[in-house]
Amino acid sequence: MAESQKKFSDQAIISVRGIHKAFGLNNVLKGIDLNVNSGEVVALIGGNGAGKSTLMKIIMGIHQPDRGEIYVDGEKVNLTKPSVALSKGIYMIPQEPMLFPNMTVEENIIAGFREKAADLHVRLVNQMKEIGWDLDLNRKANSLSIAEQTLVEILRGLLRNSRVLIFDEPTSALTFDEVESLFKCIATLKARGIGIIYITHRLTEVFDIATHVAIMCDGVITLNGPVGDFTREMLVKGLLPPNMAEQNEKRQTAERAELDYQKLKPVFELKSFSGYGFSNINLEIYPGEILGVAGVVGAGRTELATTIFGMDKVLGGSAILDGRDITGLPTKKVLEAGINYVPEDRHLLGLFKISDIAANTTSAMLSDSSMGKMFLNGKAEYELTRKYVDDFRIKITGQDQLTGSLSGGNQQKIVIARALSTQPKLIILDEPTRGIDAAARGDVYTIIHQLKEQGVAIMLISSDIEEIIELADRAVAVYQGHINLEFNKKEINQDNLMAAAFGVTGGRKAEV
Numbered sequence: 001m002a003e004s005q006k007k008f009s010d011q012a013i014i015s016v017r018g019i020h021k022a023f024g025l026n027n028v029l030k031g032i033d034l035n036v037n038s039g040e041v042v043a044l045i046g047g048n049g050a051g052k053s054t055l056m057k058i059i060m061g062i063h064q065p066d067r068g069e070i071y072v073d074g075e076k077v078n079l080t081k082p083s084v085a086l087s088k089g090i091y092m093i094p095q096e097p098m099l100f101p102n103m104t105v106e107e108n109i110i111a112g113f114r115e116k117a118a119d120l121h122v123r124l125v126n127q128m129k130e131i132g133w134d135l136d137l138n139r140k141a142n143s144l145s146i147a148e149q150t151l152v153e154i155l156r157g158l159l160r161n162s163r164v165l166i167f168d169e170p171t172s173a174l175t176f177d178e179v180e181s182l183f184k185c186i187a188t189l190k191a192r193g194i195g196i197i198y199i200t201h202r203l204t205e206v207f208d209i210a211t212h213v214a215i216m217c218d219g220v221i222t223l224n225g226p227v228g229d230f231t232r233e234m235l236v237k238g239l240l241p242p243n244m245a246e247q248n249e250k251r252q253t254a255e256r257a258e259l260d261y262q263k264l265k266p267v268f269e270l271k272s273f274s275g276y277g278f279s280n281i282n283l284e285i286y287p288g289e290i291l292g293v294a295g296v297v298g299a300g301r302t303e304l305a306t307t308i309f310g311m312d313k314v315l316g317g318s319a320i321l322d323g324r325d326i327t328g329l330p331t332k333k334v335l336e337a338g339i340n341y342v343p344e345d346r347h348l349l350g351l352f353k354i355s356d357i358a359a360n361t362t363s364a365m366l367s368d369s370s371m372g373k374m375f376l377n378g379k380a381e382y383e384l385t386r387k388y389v390d391d392f393r394i395k396i397t398g399q400d401q402l403t404g405s406l407s408g409g410n411q412q413k414i415v416i417a418r419a420l421s422t423q424p425k426l427i428i429l430d431e432p433t434r435g436i437d438a439a440a441r442g443d444v445y446t447i448i449h450q451l452k453e454q455g456v457a458i459m460l461i462s463s464d465i466e467e468i469i470e471l472a473d474r475a476v477a478v479y480q481g482h483i484n485l486e487f488n489k490k491e492i493n494q495d496n497l498m499a500a501a502f503g504v505t506g507g508r509k510a511e512v
Contacts, residue, residue: 012037012071013195014059014090014164019068021054028054030219032068036164036195041186043206043227044199045239046216052199055216056166059197060092061085091157092166097149101142108141109155120159127158131188147178154185165189166197171205176296176463176501183209201436203232204466215239236442267322267457268339268426270308274316277303278481281317285426285457290448292472293461294497300481301461302344305428309341310334322425338425342415342432344461412436416447427451428459433467445471465497479503 012035021029029051036042046052057063059070061079070077072088079085099108110120121137128135135151144152150170157165167186171179186196186209198210206213206227213230215223215238223230223238266284273281278300285291295301306312308319310331318327326337412432419427429448433441448471451458462468468475475492477484477500485500 013073015071016055016059017069017071019055019058019070020066021051021058021063022066028219029058029065032216032219032221034214034221034224036197038163038193038195039190040212041190041196041198041210043210043213044197044216045201045203045206045213045235050216051219052216056092056168056197056199059085059090059166086160086162089161089163090166091160091162091164092168093150093153093157093170094168097146097153099141099144099149099152101140103141104137105135105139105141105144105152106137108152109137109159113159124155124159127155131158131185131192133185145178147181150182151185154189162194164195164197166199168199169201170198171200171202201441202464203235206230206235207232239442268459269320270317271320272317273304273307273314273319275303275307275312275314278307278478279316281483283476283483283486285459287457288452288455289473290452290458290460290471292468292475292492293459293478294465294468294475295463295478295501297463299478299501301478302430303481304478305341305430305459305461306343308334308428309339335422338423339428340419340422340424340426341428342419342430344430344434410440412440412444413447416444420451424456426457426459428461430461431463432460433462433464465494468497469493477501 015033015035017033019029019032020027032051032055034042034055044052054063058065059079061082061084064080070079072090077084077088079088079090085091100111103111106121106124109124110117113120124137133151133155135148135155141149141152154165170182186198189196190211198205200206210227212225213223213227213235214221215235217239223234264286266286268285270281270283281304283291293301293304303312307314310329310333314328318325320326321337321339324337326334326339329337416429416432432448433444436444448458448460460468460471469492472492473489475487475497477487477497479501480503484503485496487496487500
């Protein structure tokens with residue numbers, strides 16, 4: 001295991017030393033030491049509440065440390081406000097770019113400068129030539145993809161002569177192609193000697209682009225060093241609480257027997273199923289099976305899920321649940337039949353953010369006509385919510401806490417708990433770990449394995465190849481609205497899934 005601290009380097013662009021920060025009685029940072037040298041990409045990973053955001057706000061001058069020192073180019077600095085951090089060459093690219101939608105790319109980039117627009121234009125054009133980027137400066141910001149918006153934010157920083165760039169979860173909303181483009185940009189910045197702090201929840205990215213990695217847990221950096229000193233397993237173990245690490249290790253070392261499909265009847269079947277964005281889908285899902293559904297963004301996976309769930313119109317074929325034809329039923333009837341859906345966008349479709357935790361957890365049960373009531377029994381609601389809060393290790397102050405105040409991982413657990421409250425025969429999980437930290441991801445994986453053991457059929461839609469490799473018993477790849485290939489457990493690997501997701505049809509279809 002790598003040393004918990006780096007030795008300070010006189011060559012570091014920025015060094016933070018012994019940083020402490022408390023909010024009231026809550027000690028958020030407990031002596032943070034971190035260096036970023038020229039041309040380094042330091043991947044910073046840790047669970048929600050580890051202190052990453054607080055540390056970045058201190059580096060950006062938004063918060064002031066209670067104790068500790070910050071050095072830029074070996075000189076002690078007091079970053080009393082964001083403008084001071086900017087003047088020292090530190091710039092943060094936010095997770096969600098903050099652009100003025102009706103302004104052009106160039107207007108967004110030069111906003112806030114006091115120089116003449118003509119001079120700024122020349123500098124901007126030269127900057128883009130130097131790094132080899134081609135972006136139409138006259139386009140309106142509302143026409144840009146998320147990846148292009150990120151480029152605009154980077155150019156904002158470079159035009160300010162920034163030498164340290166902070167990326168906060170930059171790939172959380174990007175497609176495969178956009179991620180690849182971003183990584184090329186980061187490689188270019190690295191080659192120019194810019195130091196980068198790269199906050200991510202995706203461990204594959206650490207090994208793809210980072211030179212160094214630092215793990216934050218409970219306000220301290222517990223692991224820190226060159227990426228080459230670590231394996232993925234070491235990072236996972238360093239991120240998880242001790243009891244969760246033990247469960248994870250047992251699960252990985254235990255031999256998981258493959259399902260004998262010849263002896264089982266499918267819980268759910270699609271026969272030539274078609275809808276907007278997909279067509280002629282044929283598949284079966286068995287009791288206690290996790291069927292992984294891979295594919296690039298826009299392949300038709302989410303459209304398939306929402307059509308099964310009665311949210312979109314069926315254009316052809318049939319859907320059979322436990323021998324019953326449920327094709328085209330409205331969502332309420334699909335729920336009653338025994339299917340529930342955890343949507344990709346929990347903020348838009350999955351949560352009532354201004355309602356409390358109990359209401360969110362039990363709201364799906366209101367659609368159960370067998371209850372014959374418009375309102376749940378208060379005691380029953382309390383007991384059910386308590387069960388899921390305890391079982392899922394959801395961190396709350398009380399059941400009356402507003403759901404929107406929870407961390408992303410705890411919000412996702414609430415969404416899954418609500419889906420399970422209807423006791424479904426089939427649950428569709430659409431990107432169940434998107435935007436949550438590694439510790440919460442481990443919790444969600446444990447929940448999924450518990451569902452499998454209980455005999456619930458699971459359709460797991462995920463853009464995270466590692467997630468499908470770890471969880472799925474069988475997998476299909478959707479390409480341009482069609483199932484391209486199907487893989488049994490032994491055939492599920494990164495090469496097969498990536499190739500099939502991008503339309504490569506070579507290889508054998510797995511026998512089921």
